[in-house]
Amino acid sequence: MTSEPPPAPRRSDATRAAILDAARERFAADGYDRATIRAIARDAGIDPSMVMRYYGNKEGLFAAASEIDLRLPELGAMPGRHIGAVLVSHFLDRWEHDDVLTAMLRVGVTNAAGAERVVKVFREQLLPVTAGVCPLPEEVPRRAALAASQIMGMALARYVLRIPPAVDMTRDEVIAWLAPTIQRYLTAAAP
Amino acid sequence: MTSEPPPAPRRSDATRAAILDAARERFAADGYDRATIRAIARDAGIDPSMVMRYYGNKEGLFAAASEIDLRLPELGAMPGRHIGAVLVSHFLDRWEHDDVLTAMLRVGVTNAAGAERVVKVFREQLLPVTAGVCPLPEEVPRRAALAASQIMGMALARYVLRIPPAVDMTRDEVIAWLAPTIQRYLTAAAP
DNA sequence: ACTGTAGGCCAACGCCTGTTGACACGCCAG
DNA sequence: CTGGCGTGTCAACAGGCGTTGGCCTACAGT
Incomplete structure (x- = not known):
């Protein structure tokens, strides 16, 4: 299932990460509708069309940006x-x-x-x-x-x-x- | 403060109420941004410009639609x-x-x-x-x-x-x- | 009966949105 | 050196938005 063969580092990883960071911030601050792709792209310092290239559309971007790990501790091991x-x-x-x-x-x-x-x-x-x-x-x-x-x-x-x-x-x-x-x-x- | 001299019943009260009902429903279902004035007007069966005439703008409509009375009971009078x-x-x-x-x-x-x-x-x-x-x-x-x-x-x-x-x-x-x-x-x- | 005014519709505006396609640069393989 | 591909920009699109102003209609006061 979770077996992308090599992580295959790409030259654009920095941009992808910048987009994701900006997206998380905007979604958190403004909610889905007010968080516009244009604003996210501006925050990330790139063109809006890059967002579409890397994440398909706004829903795809949101799905990627809201990959959440609560990092919950193991409760069994404590009093x-x-x-x-x-x-x-x-x-x-x-x-x-x-x-x-x-x-x-x-x-x-x-x-x-x-x-x-x-x-x-x-x-x-x-x-x-x-x-x-x-x-x-x-x-x-x-x-x-x-x-x-x-x-x-x-x-x-x-x-x-x-x-x-x-x-x-x-x-x-x-x-x-x-x-x-x-x-x-x-x-x-x-x- | 709360003393509008006469309630002054207007011919348009039915329309005003229809707008308010539709607005409450849409705001509840869709949130502020997705609840469009056009959709609210469509639900109320009138033209979008009527909403503007009666409530000034979208914020005014929301203010009127979210006039809330929790109707909380008096707690002092019970065990x-x-x-x-x-x-x-x-x-x-x-x-x-x-x-x-x-x-x-x-x-x-x-x-x-x-x-x-x-x-x-x-x-x-x-x-x-x-x-x-x-x-x-x-x-x-x-x-x-x-x-x-x-x-x-x-x-x-x-x-x-x-x-x-x-x-x-x-x-x-x-x-x-x-x-x-x-x-x-x-x-x-x-x- | 006449007229003013309130109620209502219609068409349009300027703006912003998500999304697309064409074009330019620079790296790397051959 | 040359070609292709990855990375990026630019300009434009179609559609939806809030909002505006003009026009028509029908009722109310005189």
Whole structure:
């Protein structure tokens, strides 16, 4: 499946990367519709037609720009009581140090393909990690969805809508409040 | 302030209402950019120029269409232990029976003015209602923001992104899981 | 009955969009 | 040295957008 024979380094790799960087930034800041190919090309310092040559069309560019790896830690290898805090802390890091997640959220809300992409990340990355820590296997998807709802909701309030009290909370305060919630969603007995 | 002397019924009230209905639907379904004035006018069965005549421009139309009343119940008049369940249940109702909230969420994410509108609703409608139930007055904004983050997060997962496990939960399951979270955010001792 | 005005439609504007095709440069193989 | 291919620019396209102004129609006040 994932076996492109040699990576085959091309002379244009720098340009491709510049386009991708600019695209991620624009998609994160403006959402799918307002992030124009022309603006992305301008940011990358090249002609709009290069974007088409390398990524086919706007959808292809978005697909390439929203290749996301949450880099979730292995939860099995740590004391069960810290799972909530570790997850919240990890997501705060990811959200603050790069704008792919903001882009994913913004585009997921505006664009059907974007929403599917979010669902895919949820299914392929969050589900496996939470599988090991939930009491009953059949409850895993539901519990993961609950956890995701709280994490995305805080990201929405804090990084996208910028609701002042959510922005003003320190990182540690956010963790202190959210960790017990995530902990309960993933590990506590069903209500 | 809110004293337009007579309501002054106009012959065009039906048209105005049709435009507003169509606008709310389109903004909810498509977000700010994709919801075009032409499409809204087509839905309302009139000419695009009528929209301009009555609402000035697209921003004015959006401002009129996103006049939101959460219709939050008085929390002071009920047993303190039920606040979480009542709030979650109320928001589920609002979200399912009318698409203004979805519109608000979608536009809040794509549009700066939309985000400000969400913050305004938070400040003017959620804050006052939660003020009566939090232990310390100075914690009210933070606690309300936490509750908002969980409620918006679930709405995002369930009604916008349509993450399958979040969609599949019954209304009662959502309440059973979320109510204790909201309850804790609003009333429990700070962590 | 006459007239002013509000309600409504139509055609057009200037702008910006995604996308395309033709053309120019420079590297590398033969 | 020469040809081809990869990299890049430029100019243009068709279509959609928000917005504007002119014109027609029908009702309301006198």
